[in-house]
Amino acid sequence: MLRRRIKGALRACANYFRWLVVSAVAEEKAELGSSAVAKRGLLARFAQWSDEMPLGRAPLAMIAALIVSAPLALLRSPEETSTLDFWVFAQTHYDEYSARVKEFEREHPGCTVRLQLLPGTVAFDKLMSAFLAGVGAPDLVEVEIGSIGRFFTGRKEDIGFVDLTERLKAEGWYERIPKARFVPWSNRGGIYGVPHDLHPVVLLYRWDLLEKVGVDLEREVKTWDDFNRVFTRPGVCDLDGDGKVDRYAVMTQKDSSRHFRMLLLQRGSDFFDDQGNVLMDSPLAVDTLKFIHDWFWRYNIALPSPAWGPDLYGPMKEDRLYCVMAPDWFIGLMRKLAGELAGKWRARPLPLWEPGGCPTSTHGGTMIGITKQCENFELAWELLKFFYFDEEAIATRYEKTKIIAPYMDAWDAPVFHKPDDYVAGPPLGELLTSLGPLVPPVHMDKYSAEAWELMDKAVYRALSDPDSGIEAILHEAAEKMRARIASDRFRD
Numbered sequence: 426m427l428r429r430r431i432k433g434a435l436r437a438c439a440n441y442f443r444w445l446v447v448s449a450v451a452e453e454k455a456e457l458g459s460s461a462v463a464k465r466g467l468l469a470r471f472a473q474w475s476d477e478m479p480l481g482r483a484p485l486a487m488i489a490a491l492i493v494s495a496p497l498a499l500l501r502s503p504e505e506t507s508t509l510d511f512w513v514f515a516q517t518h519y520d521e522y523s524a525r526v527k528e529f530e531r532e533h534p535g536c537t538v539r540l541q542l543l544p545g546t547v548a549f550d551k552l553m554s555a556f557l558a559g560v561g562a563p564d565l566v567e568v569e570i571g572s573i574g575r576f577f578t579g580r581k582e583d584i585g586f587v588d589l590t591e592r593l594k595a596e597g598w599y600e601r602i603p604k605a606r607f608v609p610w611s612n613r614g615g616i617y618g619v620p621h622d623l624h625p626v627v628l629l630y631r632w633d634l635l636e637k638v639g640v641d642l643e644r645e646v647k648t649w650d651d652f653n654r655v656f657t658r659p660g661v662c663d664l665d666g667d668g669k670v671d672r673y674a675v676m677t678q679k680d681s682s683r684h685f686r687m688l689l690l691q692r693g694s695d696f697f698d699d700q701g702n703v704l705m706d707s708p709l710a711v712d713t714l715k716f717i718h719d720w721f722w723r724y725n726i727a728l729p730s731p732a733w734g735p736d737l738y739g740p741m742k743e744d745r746l747y748c749v750m751a752p753d754w755f756i757g758l759m760r761k762l763a764g765e766l767a768g769k770w771r772a773r774p775l776p777l778w779e780p781g782g783c784p785t786s787t788h789g790g791t792m793i794g795i796t797k798q799c800e801n802f803e804l805a806w807e808l809l810k811f812f813y814f815d816e817e818a819i820a821t822r823y824e825k826t827k828i829i830a831p832y833m834d835a836w837d838a839p840v841f842h843k844p845d846d847y848v849a850g851p852p853l854g855e856l857l858t859s860l861g862p863l864v865p866p867v868h869m870d871k872y873s874a875e876a877w878e879l880m881d882k883a884v885y886r887a888l889s890d891p892d893s894g895i896e897a898i899l900h901e902a903a904e905k906m907r908a909r910i911a912s913d914r915f916r917d
Contacts, residue, residue: 507536507801509808510563512552514545515791517826518567518621522812529811536804545569552576555798556585564799565809568618570609570790574873577612586794588615592806598814602831608699608866610792618792619813623829624752625860626687626786629759631747632771632849634672638664642773649716649776656726656747673728675748676740677717679888682880683788684730687750689713690865691786692778696880697870703910705880706903711896714887722891738763750775752788753857757827760847771850774860785860787867829857836861876906 513519519542526538541563543551549572555561556576562585568576577584593599593616599607602620610618630642638661646652656662656674664671677684689695694709704710720727728746731737740746741763751759751772760767774784793813795805812818819830820838841854870876883902887893 507533507804508539509536509565509799509801509805510539510541511808512541512543512548512563512566514543514548514567514569516542518791521818521822525812525818529808532811533804533807538808545572549575552585556796560798562796562798564801564805565793565795567621567791567793570792570867570869571874571877573609573618573792574869574871576617577869578871581613581615584612584615584617585796585798586617587797587799587802588617589619589795590614590616593619598810598832601833603833603862603864605864605866606790606831609790609869610794618794619809620831621791621793621813622754622789623831623861623864624754624787624789625829625857625864626691626750626752626775626788627756627772627856627860628775629749629751629756629770629772629848631744631769633769634744634747646776648780649778652776653719653724653726657724662726670725672744673740673746674726675720675750676728676730676746677720677750678730678884679721680881680885682877682884684750685714685717685880685884687786687788688717690867691775691783693783693865695866695868696873696876697868699866699868701870701872701910703876703903703906705876705883705906706896706899710899714884714895714899718888718893718895721888735762741766750786753827753829754789756848756853757825760827764847767847768849770848772848772853772856774856783863783865785863785865787864790867823854827853827857829854829861831861833858833861872906872910875909879905 511522513522519540522540526540529538530536548566548568552562552566552568553575576586590599598619603623606620606623607616610616610620632642635642640655640658640661642655645655652674659666662670662672662674686696689710692709692713694704694707694713696703696705698704717727721729728740731739738759741749741759742765749755749759756772759770775786777784793809795802795809799805813830814832814835816832816835816838819832819835820840822828822830823838824840836854836858841858842852843854844851845853847853879902883898887895887898
């Protein structure tokens with residue numbers, strides 16, 4: 426077993442170096458022709474390509490260290506054969522799991538769970554390097570939605586996670602989770618992770634402030650067009666009629682595509698479709714960004730969102746904001762960081778784009794996966810179910826964080842049906858769980874991180890200029906993405 430795993434790690438390392446060399450030769454030939462390759466030499470190109478890898482040259486050093494240390498890492502004593510290593514990147518998840526680990530160990534005598542908290546970038550780098558090396562990965566790991574696409578590069582058989590499709594269906598879990606939530610963690614017919622959350626988005630609104638200006642949001646606003654009409658009415662945002670905005674309808678980001686994508690998902694589109702085709706400049710994308718542009722430059726009802734941090738909650742506390750587009754987890758943050766506004770908010774579905782459309786969106790997400798380097802799949806599977814399908818733990822998670830888990834059987838717990846101490850009106854949990862099955866699918870591609878960066882820049886350009894050519898800006902970003910994809914296909 427030890428000899429086989431070390432050979433596998435060495436083979437993975439050799440494949441990595443071979444990829445660099447083949448890519449270097451291909452690019453030299455494309456630029457200079459076959460006869461000129463030798464003149465410039467491959468060492469310079471090899472160094473350049475190692476820099477251009479998703480993790481730069483770091484994997485070279487990390488793989489070497491893993492290979493050297495492989496014998497020590499693999500020579501476990503018999504007493505340690507039931508040890509499960511589990512990496513998480515979120516402090517709230519770590520705290521929840523830490524409180525319950527001993528219970529799992531009591532239920533499984535001889536098992537030790539080693540839970541490790543790693544910052545997101547550190548976890549990504551270590552996991553990617555471990556998959557490349559064929560050694561060093563944990564048994565289980567949580568991955569954030571923005572990172573998962575990078576783990577789906579290469580051949581299907583090279584994906585470092587176990588395909589859980591058959592097990593999920595055989596035990597009935599697949600039918601108890603909204604299908605759309607498996608989409609971000611699926612690739613080429615396989616499901617490689619179980620979703621931790623749904624993150625439905627609702628519209629929070631200050632019922633007390635709207636009551637003062639005579640607006641009944643529930644009755645008057647069914648669509649986003651209604652939303653614009655109501656908040657451009659005299660006396661709503663411009664309270665004293667002096668031509669200046671005193672209170673904004675909504676807060677959205679100018680320097681990020683976060684809210685743009687949230688609204689795009691609500692309309693049933695995304696940056697990519699399920700086949701990996703680029704949709705960044707689709708008619709729906711153009712129309713959605715024009716809609717947000719109007720908020721700023723035509724109607725003047727949107728407040729540019731401050732950066733993440735204490736300043737984000739300032740406009741709320743200063744009564745300068747009527748509405749917030751809020752995923753479930755953001756409501757949990759508001760409770761902590763704007764607690765003085767308890768009871769002043771109410772929640773409702775998002776306004777529709779058209780009658781019969783989707784009343785919610787989603788933002789963010791996490792999965793748990795079992796790696797192919799796990800030596801005790803059955804025990805790891807039991808730990809996965811212990812943390813993700815325990816109904817009491819799911820209820821406690823909602824009570825503390827407002828995060829809605831996708832396991833629908835757990836939604837009958839009393840906590841989802843009692844009035845909320847922060848959001849007034851009907852039970853918040855009932856609204857969030859009713860929207861859960863309607864959350865739109867999110868198509869994560871291996872190029873998703875790059876697409877996000879391109880779209881962040883495009884949105885900033887579009888929203889910073891009252892006369893920006895939105896269609897041209899999005900088309901430019903989309904063409905850059907298509908060129909990158911075409912370049913990779915040429916190399917392959």
